[in-house]
Amino acid sequence: MTRFRTYLALERWRSTLPTVAVLTGALLVWEGVVRARGVASFLLPAPSVVAARWLGDATFFLTEGGVTLAEALAGLALGGGLALLAGLLMAHWRWLERALLPIAVLAKVTPVVIVAPLFVLWFGFGPLPRVLIAALLTFFPVLIGTVTGLRTELPAARDVFATLNATPLEEAVLLRLPAALPHLFAAVKVSSTLALLGAVIAEWVGGDRGLGRVVLLANANLDTSTALAGVATIGAMGIALIGGLTLLERRVLFWQAGG
Amino acid sequence: MISARAEATFAGPGDRPASSTESDSLPSTALAVRALGVRHDYRARAGTVQALGRVDLLVETGELVVVLGPSGCGKSTLLRVLSGLLEPTAGLVELAGRPPVVARRRHSIGWLAQDDGLLPWRTVRGNAALALTLGGRRSADDDAVMAALGRVGLADSADRYPHELSGGMRQRAALARALVAEPVFLFLDEPFANLDELTRERLGDLLLEVRLASRPTTLLVTHSVTEAVRLGDRVIVLSPRPARVLADLAIDLARPRRYDQPGFGACVQRLKSALATVFPGEPG
Numbered sequence: 001m002t003r004f005r006t007y008l009a010l011e012r013w014r015s016t017l018p019t020v021a022v023l024t025g026a027l028l029v030w031e032g033v034v035r036a037r038g039v040a041s042f043l044l045p046a047p048s049v050v051a052a053r054w055l056g057d058a059t060f061f062l063t064e065g066g067v068t069l070a071e072a073l074a075g076l077a078l079g080g081g082l083a084l085l086a087g088l089l090m091a092h093w094r095w096l097e098r099a100l101l102p103i104a105v106l107a108k109v110t111p112v113v114i115v116a117p118l119f120v121l122w123f124g125f126g127p128l129p130r131v132l133i134a135a136l137l138t139f140f141p142v143l144i145g146t147v148t149g150l151r152t153e154l155p156a157a158r159d160v161f162a163t164l165n166a167t168p169l170e171e172a173v174l175l176r177l178p179a180a181l182p183h184l185f186a187a188v189k190v191s192s193t194l195a196l197l198g199a200v201i202a203e204w205v206g207g208d209r210g211l212g213r214v215v216l217l218a219n220a221n222l223d224t225s226t227a228l229a230g231v232a233t234i235g236a237m238g239i240a241l242i243g244g245l246t247l248l249e250r251r252v253l254f255w256q257a258g259g
Numbered sequence: 260m261i262s263a264r265a266e267a268t269f270a271g272p273g274d275r276p277a278s279s280t281e282s283d284s285l286p287s288t289a290l291a292v293r294a295l296g297v298r299h300d301y302r303a304r305a306g307t308v309q310a311l312g313r314v315d316l317l318v319e320t321g322e323l324v325v326v327l328g329p330s331g332c333g334k335s336t337l338l339r340v341l342s343g344l345l346e347p348t349a350g351l352v353e354l355a356g357r358p359p360v361v362a363r364r365r366h367s368i369g370w371l372a373q374d375d376g377l378l379p380w381r382t383v384r385g386n387a388a389l390a391l392t393l394g395g396r397r398s399a400d401d402d403a404v405m406a407a408l409g410r411v412g413l414a415d416s417a418d419r420y421p422h423e424l425s426g427g428m429r430q431r432a433a434l435a436r437a438l439v440a441e442p443v444f445l446f447l448d449e450p451f452a453n454l455d456e457l458t459r460e461r462l463g464d465l466l467l468e469v470r471l472a473s474r475p476t477t478l479l480v481t482h483s484v485t486e487a488v489r490l491g492d493r494v495i496v497l498s499p500r501p502a503r504v505l506a507d508l509a510i511d512l513a514r515p516r517r518y519d520q521p522g523f524g525a526c527v528q529r530l531k532s533a534l535a536t537v538f539p540g541e542p543g
Contacts, residue, residue: 156376160436162344163370163446165363165394174389178380255379255420 045225054229061211065233068210071127071199072241075134076192080142082135084184087146091176097147108140112201120206130207134198138191145187149180182256185249192241200234290356291444291476292318292341297350298501299333299340310336312501313350320355321474323467325481325491327530333502334480335448341478342368342446354444362444366394369437369475372448375429377421383408383432384417390440407439408432410469427458431465438469445470445477451486463490467514484534488526489516496533506533 027047033039034046041049054061086104090097112133119129154175161171203212211230218226299311310333318324326334339345341352343359354362362368369390377386388404408414411431421429430450437445447466451459463486470477481487487494488510496506508529512522 154376156372156374157378158376159339159344159372160370160376160389161393163342163363163368164390164440165366167394170393174393175378178378255422 042222042224045228050225050228050232053225054232061214061229061233064209064211064214064230065237067127068196068199068203068212068234069237071130071202071210072134072192072195072237074127074131075136075198076138076188076195078131079135079138079195080188080191083139083142084146087143087150090143091147091150104140104143107136112137112198113205116202116205119202125206125208127209130199130202130210133202134195137194137198141187141191141194142184145183146180149183149187150176152176152179152183154179182253185245185253189242189245189249192245193238196234196238196241290317291320291322291354292316292324292478293351293353293356294337294341295351297337297340297347297352299336299345300348301336309501311340311347312503314497314502314504316341316495316504318476318478320476323470323477323479323490323492325479325487325494326497327481327484327487327494327534328497328502329482329534331500332497333500334497337497337502338446338448338478338480342370342444364394365443366390366440367443369440369442369445370448371430371433371437371446371450373450373452375421375433377429377433377436379421382418382420383413383424383435386421386432387436387439390436404435404439407435410438410472411435411465426454427462430454430462434462434466434469441473442475445475447477447479449480449482452481452483459486460489464515466490484527484530485518487530488512488523489518494530496530498537505537506530508533 030044031046031048034044045053086100090100115136116129116133119132123129123132157175158171161175166174199210200212200215203210204216207213211234215227215230215234218224218230294314294316297311297314297316298309300307300309302308314337316324316337326337328334336345340347341354341359343352343354343363352359354367359368377383378389381389384401384404387407388401391400391403405414405417408417411434413428413431413435416424416428416432421432424432430453434450437447450466451462454462466477466479467490479487479490491510494506494508494510495504496508497503498505508526510526512520512526516523518524
């Protein structure tokens with residue numbers, strides 16, 4: 001058993017090895033080129049400089065990152081929650097889908113950079129417009145995931161439920177909702193990075209806090225190392241979000257692994 | 260003994276005369292299943308398809324009737340109509356003298372199909388318990404669930420999930436779910452078709468064994484002639500679509516049945532011959 005675990009750990013390491021190797025290689029080349037050519041730090045700082053900038057002011061980046069993450073998560077909860085509700089209703093009443101889906105598509109195809117200033121105009125400079133932008137970006141994928149998931153065909157189980165005289169509510173709660181979870185998780189994973197993107201864009205357009213604001217200001221001041229440290233923080237948060245959701249997914253959808 | 264109206268009959272042990280007047284005059288309460296002139300049409304891209312064309316079928320309480328025919332002949336449709344999952348386009352269907360919906364409301368139908376329909380996120384115990392909790396009933400009697408699992412030999416696997424089980428074990432879990440509410444009717448739609456031959460035979464024996472307690476009236480759909488002869492009290496052969504009852508053969512062989520017992524081969528041959536007349540080229 002222990003040997004098997006060691007083997008698994010080794011396999012996991014082996015599967016992440018290519019990523020680590022490529023990333024390290026790229027950073028080394030970057031570092032080398034910047035040093036050899038003596039590239040100005042406002043144009044392109046070496047990775048070591050960016051790292052030093054981050055480590056020298058870790059609390060700042062973590063605090064501002066926390067603001068952005070909180071906005072993204074609030075947006076994800078709000079947008080995802082509303083989309084789940086809308087999806088439940090739309091899966092139940094087809095006419096509602098026909099009525100609401102075009103509006104959802106319209107909201108989806110409207111570029112967020114155009115909507116964001118309007119939201120700031122309407123909802124002020126506080127966190128509200130940022131949360132709303134994140135929610136807007138989250139809404140569509142979760143909606144589609146919910147509707148698709150709830151329409152998953154499980155004919156054999158449905159027959160069993162029918163012969164057992166199950167009520168529509170029982171069928172929804174005990175059969176359709178759990179069966180929709182895989183789709184829902186996929187949608188939430190996609191949406192989580194979109195929510196982060198939405199929060200950053202909203203901060204960019206009009207905000208007093210958050211990493212979007214940090215990167216915007218740093219760019220304006222030609223403080224490229226700060227901008228890149230901010231970008232790296234956003235990237236790390238995105239990876240952490242996806243990673244956390246994947247772990248949760250494995251826990252909740254344990255039955256998918258062997259099925 | 261009651262006979263279904265047969266389109267064609269053949270001489271041999273257990274054959275019964277084809278008669279519709281006799282069956283029509285019987286009091287419906289004496290019968291477990293009464294289907295008269297059942298037709299079912301469904302809409303396909305090419306137009307309306309007639310799956311069942313005037314099927315008459317009468318089944319006595321406690322009888323195990325096998326519905327035999329190759330894939331696509333409408334035997335699954337017949338089972339769905341009888342269990343009330345589908346409404347017949349025309350004709351009469353009664354379970355214990357009432358429409359199928361009444362039997363469903365009373366939780367007197369046990370259903371098991373080729374696809375076990377187990378919920379992958381529920382344990383074996385949780386799946387079996389569904390039959391006791393759905394439809395507004397709230398008494399998840401764990402003793403009854405465990406007793407049913409014990410009957411199918413899965414008591415030790417009660418807390419395992421379907422994806423941890425073999426195909427045969429999954430079907431046994433589904434059988435436990437079908438049995439746990441002590442149904443009056445057991446409808447089985449090719450329940451063992453996905454299994455290897457040995458497992459299939461074992462599950463057939465298990466089915467006969469678990470029926471002994473409460474003797475639910477059982478309809479078993481299969482395309483296997485030997486399975487039909489091994490399990491059935493009576494075998495109904497369906498014609499190609501639109502399905503009609505082509506032959507109706509009582510299997511008067513002693514139980515437990517073995518392939519080498521006298522009369523077994525003859526029964527198999529008779530059914531194969533009946534099938535060959537309408538399904539040329541189809542191996543029985």
